[in-house]
Amino acid sequence: MNHSQYQPGRNSELTTEQLLASLIPDTPATLTPTASAAGAEVPSVAALLELARAQGVLQARLDANDAARTAAPLLPVPAAPAELRPIVPRWAVGAAVAGLGIGGGVLLLGVAVDMLAAGAAALAAGAAAALPFLIVGGVIVAAMVGRRKGGGRLEITQTMTSTMTQTIKGGRR
Secondary structure (H helix, E strand, O other), rough: OOOOOOOOOOOOOOOHHHHHHHHHHOOHHHOOOHHHHHHOOOOOHHHHHHHHHHHHHHHHHHHHHHHHHHHHHOOOOOOOOOOHHHHHHHHHHHHHHHHHHHHHHHHEEEEEEEHHHHHHHHHHHHHHHHHEEEEEEHHHHHHHHHHHHHHOOOOOOOOOOOOOHHHHHHOOO
């Protein structure tokens, strides 16, 4: 193909030779025009449309497209209702809302009970893990308290014994 960049201006018209030069491939066989190609006239787009209108092909195709488009719409159009009513009764909506409220309350209660159970389990696990340390600590404290009472203090005991003798003599007065 001819890869020359042809940019026609706004008021210029593309000639038949320029159109043929851009459509015919650049091969050695096509470099020399043949007698039949040089004498043939290339019809314009307007001439081709006029020929199709004259034969009735173009109008028949347009009519067939319009008939197919109106015969089968893409989305069916529902019929208008005789009276406007809600699709779902109000009691059903109220029951659904109440059911959601009850379900939400039960869910919150279940989460609270689960958290309480997890807290109790954590306390029990902590107490079980700390029990050996508490026992060892209690034994050490008891040993320290018992040692202080026994031999660590000086004990003083004082006993007083006294004898009193009183004598009364009689005589003159």
